[in-house]
Amino acid sequence: MANKMKVVQVTNAGGPFQIVERPIPEPPADWVRIKVQACGVCHSDSVVKEGLFPGIQYPRVPGHEVIGVVDAVGQGVTQFKPGQRVGVGWHGGNCGHCDNCRRGDFFACTVDLKVTGISFDGGYGEYMIAPSIALARVPDELASVDGAPLMCAGITTFNALRNSGARAGDLVAILGLGGLGHLGVQYARKMGFKVVGIARGKDKEPLARELGAYHYIDSQAQDPAAELQKLGGARVILATVTAGDAMSAVQGGLGPNGTLMTIGAVQSMEISPLGLLLGNRQVKGWYSGNAVDSQDTLAFSVMTGVRSMNEVYPLERAAEAYDRMMSGKARFRVVLKMGA
Ligand SMILES: [Zn+2]
Ligand SMILES: [Zn+2]
Numbered sequence: 001m002a003n004k005m006k007v008v009q010v011t012n013a014g015g016p017f018q019i020v021e022r023p024i025p026e027p028p029a030d031w032v033r034i035k036v037q038a039c040g041v042c043h044s045d046s047v048v049k050e051g052l053f054p055g056i057q058y059p060r061v062p063g064h065e066v067i068g069v070v071d072a073v074g075q076g077v078t079q080f081k082p083g084q085r086v087g088v089g090w091h092g093g094n095c096g097h098c099d100n101c102r103r104g105d106f107f108a109c110t111v112d113l114k115v116t117g118i119s120f121d122g123g124y125g126e127y128m129i130a131p132s133i134a135l136a137r138v139p140d141e142l143a144s145v146d147g148a149p150l151m152c153a154g155i156t157t158f159n160a161l162r163n164s165g166a167r168a169g170d171l172v173a174i175l176g177l178g179g180l181g182h183l184g185v186q187y188a189r190k191m192g193f194k195v196v197g198i199a200r201g202k203d204k205e206p207l208a209r210e211l212g213a214y215h216y217i218d219s220q221a222q223d224p225a226a227e228l229q230k231l232g233g234a235r236v237i238l239a240t241v242t243a244g245d246a247m248s249a250v251q252g253g254l255g256p257n258g259t260l261m262t263i264g265a266v267q268s269m270e271i272s273p274l275g276l277l278l279g280n281r282q283v284k285g286w287y288s289g290n291a292v293d294s295q296d297t298l299a300f301s302v303m304t305g306v307r308s309m310n311e312v313y314p315l316e317r318a319a320e321a322y323d324r325m326m327s328g329k330a331r332f333r334v335v336l337k338m339g340a
Contacts, residue, residue, distance in 0.1 A: 003023055003024050003142045003313055004021045004022065004023060004024065004052075005021070005022055005023075005024045005117065005125060005126040005127045005318065006019060006021055006125065006126050006315065006316075007019075007020060007022055007061045007124060007125030007127075008020075008022070008061065008062075008124040008125060008315060008318040008319075009056055009060060009061045009121075009122065009124075010049055010058060010059060010060055010062060010303070011059045011060040011150055012051075012058050013050060013051020013056075013058070014049075014050055014051060015058075016319065016321065017049075017124075017318055017319040018059075019273075019315075019318075020059075020218055020318060022036070023185075024126075024127050024130050025127070025128075026072070026074075026129075026143035027073060027074035027077075027129045028074050028075075028129075029074045029076050030074055030075075030076050030131060030132055030133070030254065030333075031073040031074045031077070031083065031129050031130060031131050031132060031211065032070050032071075032072065032073045032074065032079060032080055032086075032129065032130060032132050032225050033071045033072040033073075033125070033127060033128070033129050034068040034069065034070060034071060034086060034128050034129070034130060034136065035068050035069045035071040035085055035127055036066055036068040036079070036123050036125060036127060036128055036145040036338050037067050037068045037085075037144035037145075037338065038067045038068075038070065038076055038124030038145045038147070038148040038337050038338065039063040039065055039066045039067075039089055039122070039124055039148055039335070040063075040064075040148040040149040040151065040152060040153070040334070040335050040336075040337060041063075041065075041067025041313075041318070041321050041322055041324075041325045041333075041334040041335065042064060042065055042068075042153065042325075043179070043242075043265075043325065043326070044064070044151050044152070044232075044265075045062040045064075045117065045228055045325075046326065047118065048060050048062040048117060048118060049062065049322070050244045052146060053115075053118050056118055056216075056265070057336070058079055058232050060117070060118070060193075061117065061121035061124050061125050062101065062114040062117040062118075062122050062123075062124050062148055062276065063116070063117045063121050063122030063123030063124040063125075063128075063201070063336075064088065064089055064090045064092070064117040064118075064122050064123065064150040064151070064152055064153045065089065065093055065114070065123065065149055065150075065335075066077065066087060066088040066089075066122065066123030066128065066130075066151060066154070066338055067086075067087050067138055067144040067146065067147040067148045068085070068086065068088075068123070068338075069084065069085050069086070070082050070085075070135075071125055071127065073132070074132075074292045075084060075235065076257075079083045079132065079133045080132055080135055080337050081171065082109070082289065083264070085137075085138040085140075085144070086135040086136060086137060086138060086273075087135070087136040087137075087138050087147060087150075087151045087294055087298065088116050088122075088123065088130045088135060088136070088151065088296075089116065089134075089136070089151040089152055089155055089288065089289075089291070089294045090115060090116060090151075090152055090288050091106065091107065091114075091115070091116070091288065091289065091290045091291065091294075092115050092116035092117075092118075092120060092130065092131065092134045092135075093112065093114040093115035093130075093131035093133045093134045093215070093292055093302065094106040094107075094109035094111075094112060094113055094114070094133070094290075095109050095111035095112040095113075096133070097111075098110045099109045099338075100145075102111055104305075106290045107289075107290070108117070109288040113187070114134070114261060114297060116130065116134065123148075123336075124315070124318055124336060126315070127317070128314055128339055133291065134291050135192075135291055136151070136291045136292070136295040136298060137295050138213060138298055139298055139299060139302045140248060142298055142301070142302050143339075145306070145312055145335050146307050146308070146310070146333050146338055147298060147334060148212060148235060149179070149182075149183075149333035150294075150297055150301055150308065150309060150310040151294055152288060153179050153183055153295075153308060153333055154183055154252050154287050154297045154298075154301060154306075155180075155181060155289045155293055155294045155297040156263050156286070156288040156289075156320065157180050157183045157184040157238065157240065157263065158179060158183075158187045158293075158300060159286065159288060159289040159293045159296075159297065160238060160261050160286035160296045160298075161184065161188055161193075161236070161238060161261075162191065163193060163286060164235075164236040164238070164259055164261050164281050164286075164287075165235070165236065165259055166191075166193055166235045166236040166259075167235075168191070168192035168234035169192065169194060170193055170194065170230055170236065171193070171194045171196065171231055171233065171234045171235055171252065172188045172194065172195055172196070172234060172235060172236045172237075172238065173195075173196040173197075173198055173228055173237045173238070173250070174188060174195065174196070174197055174198065174213070174232045174237075174240065174248055175198045175199075175224075175238065175239045175246065175247065176198070176199060176239070176240040176241035176246070176264065177197060177199040177204050177207060177208055177211075177325075178240065178241075178328070178332055179308070179330070179332045179333050180238055180240035180264070181197075181199070181204065181240040181241075182207070182308065182309065183197050183308055183333045184238050184240055184314045185197050185208060185211040185212050185213050186211050186212055186306040186307075187300075188238070189211070189212025189213070189302070190212070190304035190305075190306060191241065192213075193235075193236075194214055195212055195213045195214055195215075196214070196215040196216070196217060196234070197211070197213035197215070197216045197217070198210030198216075198217045198224050198250065199216075200218070200219050200220045200221055201219070202218050202221065204216070204218075205218070208322075215231060219246065219250075220250065220282065223249075224249060224250045224253055225249065225251065225253040226252075226253075226325045227253070228250070228252075228253025228254075229252070229253060229255075232253055232255060233253065233254060233255020233256065233258060234253050234255055234258055234260055235255060235257070235258055236258065236259050236260075237250050237251070237253060237254060237258070237260045237299075237309065238260075238261050238263065239259065239260060239261065239262045239263065239333055240264050241264045241266075242251075242264045242266055243264075243266065243268075244266040244267070244268050244269035244270070245269070247260070247264070247269040248269045248270040248271070249268065251254070251272065251275060251281075251283070252272075252275060253332060254275075254279065254281045255279070256279050256280060256281075257277060257279070257280045257281065258279065258281045258282075259281070259282050259283075260281070260282070260284070261283055261284050261285075261286055262283065262284070262285050262286075263285070263286055268300035271283055280340075292321075306322070308332060309331055309332045309333070310332075310333050310334070310335045311324065311330050311331065311334050311335070312335050312336075312337050312338055313334065313335070313337070314336070314338075315336050315337075315338050316335060318336055321334045321336055322334075
């Protein structure tokens with residue numbers, strides 16, 4: 001039994017989760033083996049569960065919010081050693097030599113773009129192997145369960161905000177107070193922005209303020225665009241929601257040169273080109289980031305005390321954890337803890 005591991009796999013698109021035993025894999029050259037300690041359950045895991053990602057091969061173990069300990073290294077791996085704690089996020093690797101990689105746009109790699117838990121098996125298991133290029137170092141001060149959600153929800157909000165063009169003191173609104181938004185408010189506050197939380201209902205206001213918002217807009221009772229204009233207009237609105245109409249409703253709240261940064265994965269939204277051109281405004285998306293962006297996210301979170309609120313489940317209850325996440329009722333991220 002010593003050389004076997006438990007993993008939770010999806011056997012076919014739309015099929016159920018299955019707990020199975022597999023041999024513990026050996027890491028090939030430039031890959032490492034990780035003894036997983038915690039893995040977040042992300043909404044994007046549904047693309048594995050439901051077969052929504054092109055070219056996915058089954059059975060597949062999902063999970064791209066991984067924290068664990070390096071257990072063995074393949075040939076040629078010099079920068080990581082057994083015993084080191086590492087994280088693996090959505091970006092599972094890139095070729096390093098195509099033109100896009102040479103320009104530093106690793107997310108746009110045209111030769112070997114890998115996604116953790118999609119291109120190769122992810123963190124819903126006791127062990128996994130990952131390319132060393134995909135690893136982030138984890139600060140000692142950060143508990144593994146705390147670190148896991150920062151590997152996707154954390155980096156996505158942190159990296160979008162720090163690349164948004166907003167400067168200290170600027171009005172920055174966070175649309176939505178869920179898994180992404182509750183981190184977005186905290187990061188925005190710690191980056192020195194004048195933070196506005198926007199969500200549906202008066203009951204979210206205490207939470208928004210507790211997380212660091214200076215202002216709160218209840219989008220059910222108020223017009224969020226008009227309210228933002230009363231505050232001077234937003235330099236950045238970070239849209240974390242998964243509803244296109246909610247994104248459309250806030251764009252009028254952008255100030256001159258303002259950016260609506262969308263990280264909520266929706267198919268479509270309505271945009272007013274007139275509103276954009278009259279105010280030099282833009283609508284922009286942001287890819288979460290690569291391994292070093294994850295590393296920056298973890299370091300910043302330790303430095304400033306940003307953490308996600310988590311509901312923790314043992315690996316054996318992964319199916320239940322996934323359903324809880326999909327219900328939208330989790331407060332706010334769901335995390336699998338190995339050996340719990
Ligand atoms: Zn994710
Ligand atoms: Zn490439």
